[in-house]
Every structure is written in structure tokens, then in C-alpha cells.
Amino acid sequence: MKKRMSVLTGALVATAVSATAAMAGTLDDVKARGELLCGVSTGLPGFSLPDDKGNWTGLDVDTCRAIAAAVLGDAKKVKFTPLTAKERFTALQSGEIDVLSRNTTWTHTRDTSLGVNFTGVNYYDGQGFMVQKALGVKSALELDGASVCIQAGTTTELNLADYFKLNGMKFSPVVYDTSDQTVSGFASGRCDILTSDQSQLYALRSKLDDPSKAEVLPEVISKEPLGPLVRQGDDAWFNIVKWTLFAQINAEELGVTSANVDTMLKSENPNVQRLLGTSGDAGAKLGLGANWAYEAIKQVGNYGEMFDRNVGPKTPLQISRGLNALWTKGGLQYAPPLR
Amino acid sequence: MSTNKDIATEPKRKSSALNDPQVRGYIFQTLLIAFLVWFGWVIFQNTLHNMESRGITTGFDFLQNPAGFEILMSLIPYSSNDTYGRTFVVGLLNTVLVAGLGIFFATILGFIIGIARLSKNWLVAKVASVYVETLRNIPLLLQIFFWYFAVLQPLPSPRQSIDFASAVFANNRGLYVPAPIAGDGLGAVIVIFFLGIIGSIFMVKWARKRQEATGQQFPVLYASLGLIIGLPIITYFILGAPLTWEMPELKGFNFKGGVRVIPELIALLLALTTYTASFIAEIVRAGIQSVAHGQTEAAAALGIRRSVALRLIIIPQAMRVVIPPLTSQYLNLAKNSSLATAIGYPDIVSVFMGTTLNQTGQAVEIVAMTMGVYLVISLTLSFFMNWYNKSMALKER
Ligand SMILES: N[C@@H](CCC(=O)N[C@@H](CS)C(=O)NCC(=O)O)C(=O)O
Numbered sequence: 001m002k003k004r005m006s007v008l009t010g011a012l013v014a015t016a017v018s019a020t021a022a023m024a025g026t027l028d029d030v031k032a033r034g035e036l037l038c039g040v041s042t043g044l045p046g047f048s049l050p051d052d053k054g055n056w057t058g059l060d061v062d063t064c065r066a067i068a069a070a071v072l073g074d075a076k077k078v079k080f081t082p083l084t085a086k087e088r089f090t091a092l093q094s095g096e097i098d099v100l101s102r103n104t105t106w107t108h109t110r111d112t113s114l115g116v117n118f119t120g121v122n123y124y125d126g127q128g129f130m131v132q133k134a135l136g137v138k139s140a141l142e143l144d145g146a147s148v149c150i151q152a153g154t155t156t157e158l159n160l161a162d163y164f165k166l167n168g169m170k171f172s173p174v175v176y177d178t179s180d181q182t183v184s185g186f187a188s189g190r191c192d193i194l195t196s197d198q199s200q201l202y203a204l205r206s207k208l209d210d211p212s213k214a215e216v217l218p219e220v221i222s223k224e225p226l227g228p229l230v231r232q233g234d235d236a237w238f239n240i241v242k243w244t245l246f247a248q249i250n251a252e253e254l255g256v257t258s259a260n261v262d263t264m265l266k267s268e269n270p271n272v273q274r275l276l277g278t279s280g281d282a283g284a285k286l287g288l289g290a291n292w293a294y295e296a297i298k299q300v301g302n303y304g305e306m307f308d309r310n311v312g313p314k315t316p317l318q319i320s321r322g323l324n325a326l327w328t329k330g331g332l333q334y335a336p337p338l339r
Numbered sequence: 340m341s342t343n344k345d346i347a348t349e350p351k352r353k354s355s356a357l358n359d360p361q362v363r364g365y366i367f368q369t370l371l372i373a374f375l376v377w378f379g380w381v382i383f384q385n386t387l388h389n390m391e392s393r394g395i396t397t398g399f400d401f402l403q404n405p406a407g408f409e410i411l412m413s414l415i416p417y418s419s420n421d422t423y424g425r426t427f428v429v430g431l432l433n434t435v436l437v438a439g440l441g442i443f444f445a446t447i448l449g450f451i452i453g454i455a456r457l458s459k460n461w462l463v464a465k466v467a468s469v470y471v472e473t474l475r476n477i478p479l480l481l482q483i484f485f486w487y488f489a490v491l492q493p494l495p496s497p498r499q500s501i502d503f504a505s506a507v508f509a510n511n512r513g514l515y516v517p518a519p520i521a522g523d524g525l526g527a528v529i530v531i532f533f534l535g536i537i538g539s540i541f542m543v544k545w546a547r548k549r550q551e552a553t554g555q556q557f558p559v560l561y562a563s564l565g566l567i568i569g570l571p572i573i574t575y576f577i578l579g580a581p582l583t584w585e586m587p588e589l590k591g592f593n594f595k596g597g598v599r600v601i602p603e604l605i606a607l608l609l610a611l612t613t614y615t616a617s618f619i620a621e622i623v624r625a626g627i628q629s630v631a632h633g634q635t636e637a638a639a640a641l642g643i644r645r646s647v648a649l650r651l652i653i654i655p656q657a658m659r660v661v662i663p664p665l666t667s668q669y670l671n672l673a674k675n676s677s678l679a680t681a682i683g684y685p686d687i688v689s690v691f692m693g694t695t696l697n698q699t700g701q702a703v704e705i706v707a708m709t710m711g712v713y714l715v716i717s718l719t720l721s722f723f724m725n726w727y728n729k730s731m732a733l734k735e736r
């Protein structure tokens with residue numbers, strides 16, 4: 001009995017210790033593994049979607065690829081884990097993934113009480129409504145009494161209740177776990193409206209059998225800054241994820257693209273030199289090689305390229321830059337200086 | 340065993356209670372339980388401590404914070420201003436509702452099909468066995484999806500509802516039936532209904548005693564029907580029918596008024612009922628077949644009618660075999676109801692372990708509370724069924 005007891009106490013102590021040990025050293029883990037573990041959505045065109053060969057594409061996917069390029073020198077060394085809205089935070093907290101990049105809104109509660117840190121914003125969004133055209137509704141204020149399809153565990157659930165309460169309207173929420181079920185509830189007519197972040201509405205609309213039967217209403221009812229996040233308590237890793245996105249945004253501002261990055265290596269511009277590691281030690285300060293940003297830009301592109309390739313006007317989603325334009329072009333994308 | 344005997348046969352010697360194997364057994368068991376409780380507590384505290392040090396909020400304070408989201412269906416008044424604690428109760432009641440209704444309907448359907456499988460009519464018996472073999476071999480989740488996505492969602496939209504006598508409407512938003520509105524005096528009718536039930540119970544006891552003493556029978560069935568149904572109906576009309584109906588009506592997007600049964604509840608209930616009934620049917624069939632054929636023959640030899648023999652001789656003996664496995668089917672049904680979250684029925688898993696967990700991030704507390712709920716539901720069910728089992732057990736006279 002005594003012996004068994006000490007074995008158990010030993011096991012307990014071991015769990016306690018390993019739990020604290022897991023807090024630091026994500027960078028070392030990723031390097032040792034040779035692979036970045038990235039949590040994405042289960043399938044959202046333009047943001048993270050696997051093709052029939054299992055290759056992932058999308059803005060959130062590219063955000064992770066850029067990190068892999070900066071850390072491991074190879075944008076392909078990423079393992080993507082599809083997560084529903086309900087599963088995502090637990091997956092990050094428990095160490096199943098290194099980064100969560102899954103159209104996740106930066107909110108106060110999430111930042112302060114989940115033990116996670118948001119590293120930046122890769123897409124400024126806002127919540128909107130999609131309705132069946134046949135209903136003949138032109139404004140969200142005509143939606144009193146409607147049934148609304150939503151996905152469980154999202155900010156969407158909360159904004160929706162606030163918006164209807166503020167406008168003195170009633171609704172009945174139909175809450176599903178996955179976006180496929182949410183879309184099917186909307187398509188079958190279980191709900192009059194589907195609500196989500198606007199970018200996702202366009203993405204989900206493209207999944208309908210006949211996208212022209214649905215339309216997105218003009219109202220935007222909330223602020224949804226979407227971005228990647230990491231576990232709290234590993235500042236080195238936090239800095240890497242944060243500065244990879246900043247490097248991509250700075251690259252766009254400096255006119256550095258995946259096409260011209262090699263010629264830019266000879267640039268006289270000190271800003272470009274610091275970014276590409278031809279002068280200074282920006283990479284070393286992050287614990288990475290001098291070419292960290294070079295690899296990210298060469299293999300994935302700058303922020304603008306990433307945006308245009310996945311959700312821009314030439315893609316099926318046809319989203320214009322809007323809020324996501326650089327601050328120099330009237331948008332909100334602004335990265336602190338790299339110096 | 341042998342030591343036990345030795346101690347018993349040896350002349351009584353003053354020895355420490357510690358040497359008594361029974362006392363020792365108790366001591367070790369108490370120690371073990373104390374250790375397990377301590378161990379569980381240490382793990383819980385350790386987890387919370389580790390989470391706290393990683394910046395994850397812990398504790399039960401969140402139960403007092405406003406929830407901020409709406410819930411599709413609630414048996415108690417609920418709005419987004421209410422607390423997370425209340426979302427727990429809303430989810431709990433929705434789980435209890437679907438599990439309770441499921442057990443009720445599955446028992447009835449299961450008994451009918453179980454008896455039908457033994458029918459002498461070839462067609463009836465075959466239909467019943469096809470039912471059992473199909474339903475119990477298809478995964479429950481698929482059956483839930485079948486009812487929800489294949490049967491209920493293709494129903495027409497509210498504006499083209501299927502209309503039964505302009506009182507009951509079915510569409511892809513659910514089933515709308517008139518809602519009863521109580522008038523003055525309806526309370527009296529309800530009181531009389533319950534008095535009727537109590538009266539019948541006493542009457543049954545009295546009739547049994549009288550039959551045992553004198554051998555005379557009393558028409559218990561008709562008399563209790565009169566008490567439970569007849570009397571309240573008479574009162575109802577004497578008081579001038581104090582009940583009106585609120586009809587469902589199409590207003591804007593959806594129906595207003597009446598009682599609405601959401602399709603998520605209907606689909607889940609249908610799936611749970613038909614699936615569990617297939618298992619109950621087998622249990623009932625096995626129970627009836629376990630009663631020795633000699634019992635039926637003996638009853639016939641005594642000139643007892645077949646229906647009476649079934650009711651007084653076969654079923655009571657079959658029940659002893661049926662109840663224990665029936666209990667485990669009830670427990671399964673209650674636990675299976677957590678598949679609700681797959682189609683968005685707002686049960687405790689969907690509302691509390693889903694949305695509330697996600698909005699607060701307090702996984703350990705919420706998962707522990709949810710597990711506690713299922714444990715309490717299961718223990719209550721088993722307790723009740725064990726009590727029923729005891730009352731049905733063979734009483735030797
Ligand atoms: N930005 C919101 C909502 C994110 C969200 O989950 N949106 C749904 C839209 S229906 C989605 O992307 N689903 C994709 C999936 O579950 O894979 C949040 O962070 O809570």
C-alpha cells in the first residue's frame with residue numbers, strides 16, 4: 001500500500017512538472033519536430049479549405065505557411081488540424097497545436113481568461129446577415145421573428161442577441177456545431193437567415209447549390225478582428241508569430257513581393273535591408289535565421305499577395321481590400337516598424 | 340474461508356478488534372475510499388492550479404455572469420440577460436424532457452413490438468422482427484440525421500405549411516398545435532383529476548383485500564376510469580368548460596401563438612424512441628419466453644382465461660426477467676440523448692458544454708458539472724428501477 005501510494009504521488013508530481021515544462025519552448029519543439037502544427041477551420045473557402053488531394057489553401061492557411069517558412073525555411077512543413085469553433089481553444093490550450101489560425105475574433109474575454117494571446121489581425125471583419133432572396137428582405141431591421149442559423153461557440157451568437165435586443169426584435173436561434181450543418185440548415189429553409197462574419201458569408205454562399213438565391217444584407221453589426229493566436233506564457237514564440245505577419249505587412253508597404261524579393265536583396269533602402277536580413281540582426285533577436293522574413297515573403301508572399309490570392313477580387317469570393325488595405329491606402333493594416 | 344471457520348470454532352479469546360477480518364476489511368475499505376477522494380481532489384486542485392498559472396480563469400464565479408446568448412427552446416423563462424447558471428438549468432431541463440419522453444414512448448413501443456414478435460399471426464411477427472433487426476443495427480447518430488435532414492427538413496416552409504383542420508400546422512420550423520389557455524375553475528378540474536387517481540389507488544387496495552377475504556370481484560377498471568376521467572369531465576362541463584384554445588397563426592416569417600414543437604426535438608425523440616424500442620422489444624420477448632410453458636398450461640387447466648392468465652400469471656413473472664436489462668436501456672437512452680448537439684437541440688451538452696463552455700472557456704468546471712448531471716440522472720433512474728424491481732421480486736409466502 002505504501003509503495004503504491006508513493007508511486008501515485010510520484011506520478012502526480014510528474015504531471016505537475018511536465019505541465020509547467022510544456023509552457024515554454026514552442027520554438028524548440030517546432031524545430032525538433034520539423035513541422036508546425038496549425039489549427040484551421042474545417043472548411044471555409046478563401047480562409048482554409050482542403051482540396052481533394054488534402055492540400056490546404058486560404059488566407060489563414062498562408063498565415064501559418066509564412067510562419068513555417070520563417071522558422072523552418074519551408075512553407076510546406078505545416079500540419080493542419082481542422083477544428084470547429086467549439087474545439088479550437090481547447091486544442092490550443094492543451095498543446096495539440098502551436099498556432100490557431102482560424103478566423104478567430106480577438107475579444108477581451110478570450111484574451112484575458114483563456115490563457116491565449118492574439119498576435120495580430122490578418123483580416124478585419126464584421127458580422128453580417130445572409131437571407132434567401134425569396135423573402136424579399138432588404139434590411140436587417142425587417143428581420144423581427146426570424147429563425148437564425150448560427151455556429152456554436154462563436155462571437156456571432158452573442159452579437160446576434162445584442163443586435164436584436166437593441167432593436168427591439170425577437171428571433172429564434174438554431175445552433176449547429178459545424179459550418180456544413182449551418183449551411184444545410186439555411187439551404188433547407190430551417191432558418192430565414194444565416195449570420196456570421198461577412199467574409200465567411202461570401203465563402204459559405206459559394207457553397208450553396210445556387211448561390212444566386214441568397215443575398216448578403218448591407219448591415220455590418222459588429223467588429224470582428226480576426227487573427228492568429230498562441231498560448232500565453234511563451235513570449236519568444238508569441239514574438240515570432242506576431243512579427244511574421246508584421247514582416248509580411250511591412251513587405252507590402254515597402255513594395256517587396258515574392259517575385260522581386262531576390263532583386264530586393266540588393267536594395268539600398270535600409271528598411272528593406274533590415275527586413276530581408278542583409279543588415280542588422282532582426283532574425284537573431286527572434287531566435288531565427290537572418291533570412292526568416294526573406295523565406296516567408298519568397299515562399300508565401302507579402303500580405304497583399306496573400307490577400308489577393310485567396311479572397312481578392314480575382315477569386316470566387318471577390319472581396320475588395322476595404323478595411324484590410326494598408327494604412328497608407330486608407331485601410332487599417334499597419335505594422336510597427338522593423339528596427 | 341478456512342481462517343474464518345477457525346476463528347468461529349475456537350473458544351472466545353480476548354483479541355484486538357484489529358484481528359477481526361471483518362473489521363479489518365472495513366478499515367481498509369475506508370482507507371481506500373479516503374485515498375481515492377484525496378487523490379481526485381489533488382488532481383482537481385493541481386489542474387486548476389496549473390491552469391491558473393497559464394492565465395486560464397478558473398472557479399465557479401462565471402455562473403453569476405450574464406450569458407448574452409439566446410436559446411432556441413426553454414422550459415423556464417430565459418433571455419440573454421440571464422446568467423450562465425441559468426443556461427445550465429435550461430439545458431438540464433431540456434435533457435430531462437427529451438430523456439423522460441423518450442423513456443415513456445420507447446417503453447410503450449418496445450412492449451408492443453416485443454409482444455408482436457411472439458404473435459401467432461405470421462405477418463405481425465415478421466414485421467416486428469424486421470423492425471427490430473433493422474433499427475438496432477443502424478447507428479443511432481445516422482437515425483437522428485435521417486429523421487432530421489431527410490424527413491423533417493424537406494417539409495414545406497411556413498407559408499406553405501401542411502394544415503390539419505386549420506388548428507395543427509407542420510412545416511420545416513416545427514409542429515404548431517393550439518395552446519390551452521386556462522380559464523377560472525380549471526384548477527378545480529385538475530384537483531379532481533388527481534383526487535380521482537388517489538381514490539383509485541385506495542379502491543384497488545380495498546378490492547384486493549375484499550377478494551382475498553370473500554372471493555368476490557369488483558369491476559376495478561371501470562370504476563377507476565370513472566373516477567379518473569369521468570368525474571373531471573363532468574366537473575369541467577358543470578363549471579362551463581373553463582378552457583379556451585389559442586390557435587397558431589402565420590405572422591411575418593413564422594407562426595405566432597399556439598404551442599410549437601421544434602423539429603430538433605421531434606427528430607431526436609423519434610430516433611431515441613424507435614432505436615431504444617427495438618432493444619426493449621427483445622428484452623420483453625426474452626422475458627415472456629423465459630416463463631415456463633407449464634405455467635400457461637397450469638393456468639389453462641385451472642380454467643383461467645388466456646387474457647387473464649397473461650395479465651396475472653405470465654407478465655408478473657416475465658417482469659422479473661425484464662426489469663434489470665430494461666433499466667440499462669433507460670440509462671442508455673438518457674446518455675444517448677446527448678447526441679442532441681449534432682442537430683442543434685438545446686440539451687445540456689449543446690447549451691452548457693457547448694456554447695457556455697466556449698464563451699467562458701472554463702472547460703474543467705463545466706465538463707465536471709455536466710458529468711455530474713448524467714451521473715445524477717443515471718443514479719436516480721437506477722435507484723427507482725431497483726426499488727420497482729424489489730417490489731416485483733418473488734415474494735415467498
Ligand atoms: N469570428 C467568429 C466566428 C468564427 C466562425 O467559427 N465562423 C464560422 C462561420 S459559420 C466558421 O468559420 N465555420 C467554419 C468551420 O467550422 O470550420 C469567432 O471567432 O467566434
